[in-house]
Amino acid sequence: xxxxxxxxxxxxxxxxxxxxxxxxxxxxxxxxxxxxxxxxxxxxxxxxxxxxxxxxxxxxxxxxxxxxxxxxx
Numbered sequence: 001x002x003x004x005x006x007x008x009x010x011x012x013x014x015x016x017x018x019x020x021x022x023x024x025x026x027x028x029x030x031x032x033x034x035x036x037x038x039x040x041x042x043x044x045x046x047x048x049x050x051x052x053x054x055x056x057x058x059x060x061x062x063x064x065x066x067x068x069x070x071x072x073x
Contacts, residue, residue, distance in 0.1 A: 022055070029055040 010031070011020040021032045034050030053061045 023052070025052070031055055031058045 005024050007024060008022040009019060010022055013019070017035050017037070019034060019036050021034070023030045023032045030052040031054075032050065032052045034052075035047045036044050037047055039045050
């Protein structure tokens with residue numbers, strides 16, 4: 001399995017656990033929103049909990065999430 005290459009940290013949760021990274025996978029640029037944990041040695045590792053969206057579609061995804069949040073309020 002080919003792994004994604006993390007290139008740039010875009011945001012990190014102040015409460016811990018969540019990170020937003022810009023990554024490259026199979027030649028495509030992605031925005032990866034994922035929960036992370038520390039292993040026994042203290043290294044930061046990604047979990048399977050998260051999603052990756054193509055960079056060019058990320059703006060539309062954010063708008064969709066904002067609409068959903070407005071419905072929840």
